[in-house]
Amino acid sequence: MSASATSAESTSFAARINHPAARALIERHRLRWWEVLPWIAAIAGYFIFPGYLGFGTELLVAILFALSLDLALGYAGIITLGHAAFFGAGAYTVGMLADHGVWSEPITGLMLAALVAAIVGLLSGLVLLRTRGLTLLMLTICSMALLEQAANMAHDYTGGFDGLPNLPITPIFGVFNFNPLYNNTQYLYALAVLLACFVFVRTLVYSPFGQSLTGIRENLLRMHAVGAPVRRRLIICYTLSAAIAGIAGGLWAQVNAYVNLSSLDLDRAATVLIVLILGGYGRLYGAFVGAVVYLALEHFLARIYPTAWQLGLGILLVFIALFARNGILGLGEALWRRYGGRHKPSAPS
Amino acid sequence: MAALRRQAQAVGAIMSETRLETRGLTRHFGALVAVTGIDFKLAAGARHALIGPNGAGKTTFINLLTGVLQPSHGSVLLGGKDITATAQAERVKLGIARTFQINRxxxxxxxxxxxxxxxxxxxxxxxxxxxxxxxxxxxxxxxxxxxxxxxxxxxxxxxxxxxxxxxxxxxxxxxxxxxxPGVLLLDEPAAGVPSAESHIILDAIERLPEDIAVLIIEHDMDVVFRFAKRVTVMVSGAIFAEGTPKEIEANPEVRAVYLGQAGARAGDHA
Incomplete structure (x- = not known):
């Protein structure tokens, strides 16, 4: 290398590390002040809206489920419409173990739910992730439908169409009971589980592994050409995502004390996809924003307009599809760049 | 980077060694023969250009070298070791890197x-x-x-x-x-770049570390004659001629088959 190379070498290690681009990458994973806000809001909500804790618990479960999808779809670009397969696998793991008197301790129950969902994710991923795009989309729906039918037919174990009601879940740490009338325990428990899973996902997406997932999402062929074991990475990601979806499903079964086929159906898989697209995928907090907006719309629109509340949702989705492809967070970011503070050349990935 | 420079010094001694070699490399797509019977050697530290008309099989050849495609017959050797069955990602680890004709x-x-x-x-x-x-x-x-x-x-x-x-x-x-990489395959690095900007690509290619064996596919004869120390001409999936840029330029058959109208232009710069 000639003259320019020498000049580049003369600028030191420190100079390169202090380049704004390098600093942005080095500091990317550091906690920003606004990242505390959702958690403050969640704790404040506990005290301000004691009558809404059932709704709040449902919201936390939805966020966790959407977060698991964000890992697979938002970061690795795995197009799936069958994520309820893992939610259901987790829910039925908790439900069947409790109903048949095998295991009813909640925290280890969630770990088992994660394990079973991870196994389902790994096995289906080994087959499905050979495909891409629409083929993959169809196959994810198919595998979910297979699970749903299996749950329907194995009536003796799963309760079939009726599901398993009144699950006997033991108190957390043997002390805090799940009271169906007051959801305080459920809410705080769900919040703790969400926080733990969020820390995991956040760590993962800012790691070199997470960076390579975004590489796969942005250009699959190039990832092959830089020597990345693309399929292995996708399968690992899919399995982890399935495990978290399984935790969400297990949590859902525990806090509601029931499990039924709705945990495995297309409606649930489509809803979580809408939640994520609404909030903005590939940006961690899209799951939070999307779940809040979706559930709030569902809750309040259904009161005002019980027969046609989905009309409002539909109009919002049309708006998102036309004007805000990156969801509410993406729209906010674009507006911030245009009218707000400093120019930020590169978006978070 | 220091390691890279040390590597460069050590390489002087083995400059003539063959880095990448193909023997009888052939690839059919159904009845279409894209590449046939290619015996090719790329020396360590080479600056080698691969030219040929559209459809000559140049990109197929690169895809065979990188493992994107498997050959119908023949073999690919890296440093004397047969890597014909080695997957693309593994070949990258062994030191074969490429760029794409269209940005990826x-x-x-x-x-x-x-x-x-x-x-x-x-x-x-x-x-x-x-x-x-x-x-x-x-x-x-x-x-x-x-x-x-x-x-x-x-x-x-x-x-x-x-x-x-x-x-x-x-x-x-x-x-x-x-x-x-020890071997770098450049598939039309200046393709699609406005001529006013193409010099930045050429400058960058000229400043590549000397120990890298570079094979460049290029249509622009200016680039080929400025950069390459050796040129291989491919026509209809087979090697048609090989030599120094001067020899290729002077070869009347190459002029007839390939350089054609471009020959006069390249001559201006010789």
Whole structure:
């Protein structure tokens, strides 16, 4: 290398590390002040809206489920419409173990739910992730439908169409009971589980592994050409995502004390996809924003307009599809760049 | 980078050694014979150009070398070792890198991230799940170094899709160099770049570390005659002629078959 190379070498290690681009990458994973806000809001909500804790618990479960999808779809670009397969696998793991008197301790129950969902994710991923795009989309729906039918037919174990009601879940740490009338325990428990899973996902997406997932999402062929074991990475990601979806499903079964086929159906898989697209995928907090907006719309629109509340949702989705492809967070970011503070050349990935 | 320079010094002694070789390399697509019976040698530190009319099988040949395609017959050897059955990702680890005729970049990511990915992959950092990517300042520093060498330092923070096409081609090159290849295959590196910008690509190619064996596919004869020390002409999937740029230029058959109208233009620069 000639003259320019020498000049580049003369600028030191420190100079390169202090380049704004390098600093942005080095500091990317550091906690920003606004990242505390959702958690403050969640704790404040506990005290301000004691009558809404059932709704709040449902919201936390939805966020966790959407977060698991964000890992697979938002970061690795795995197009799936069958994520309820893992939610259901987790829910039925908790439900069947409790109903048949095998295991009813909640925290280890969630770990088992994660394990079973991870196994389902790994096995289906080994087959499905050979495909891409629409083929993959169809196959994810198919595998979910297979699970749903299996749950329907194995009536003796799963309760079939009726599901398993009144699950006997033991108190957390043997002390805090799940009271169906007051959801305080459920809410705080769900919040703790969400926080733990969020820390995991956040760590993962800012790691070199997470960076390579975004590489796969942005250009699959190039990832092959830089020597990345693309399929292995996708399968690992899919399995982890399935495990978290399984935790969400297990949590859902525990806090509601029931499990039924709705945990495995297309409606649930489509809803979580809408939640994520609404909030903005590939940006961690899209799951939070999307779940809040979706559930709030569902809750309040259904009161005002019980027969046609989905009309409002539909109009919002049309708006998102036309004007805000990156969801509410993406729209906010674009507006911030245009009218707000400093120019930020590169978006978070 | 120091390691790269040391490598460069050691390489002087083995400069004439064959890095990459093919024997009777053939690939059919159904009845179509894309590449047939190619015996080819790429020396360590070579600056070798592969030219030929459209449809001559140049890109197929590159795809066979990188393992994107499997040959119907014949073999590929790297450093004397048969790698015909070796998968693409493994060949990259063995030191074969390429660029693409049409940019294949991580479009939504920053320029720095585009180079971070291959460097992390090469260093074996990429499977790491529980440490932040930003903690690996060695990867970031090397990526920044590469960007500085290619004069992309000022846009390191920009999203790569915001760059002019010519500078995107440089990122394409940076990704390949970030893999520290022993063999670098450049598929029309200046394709699609406005002529006013093409010099930045050529400058960058000329400044590649000397020990890398470079095979460049190029249509632009100016580039070929400026860059290459050896030229192979492919026609209809087979090697038609091989020699120094002067020999190729002087070869009447090559002129007739390939250079044709371009021959006169290339002659101006000889």
């Amino acid at each position: 970049l991580f479009r939504g990511l920053s320029v720095l991230e585009n180079v971070y990915i291959p460097v992390a992959e090469r260093m074996g950092v990429a499977p790491s799940m529980f440490n932040p990517a930003g903690k690996r300042t060695d990867v970031i520093e090397e990526a920044m170094y590469l960007l500085e060498v290619l004069r992309l330092g000022d846009v390191a923070q920009h999203r790569v899709s915001e760059l002019a096409y010519g500078r995107q081609r440089l990122v394409e090159l940076a990704i390949a160099i970030g893999l520290r």
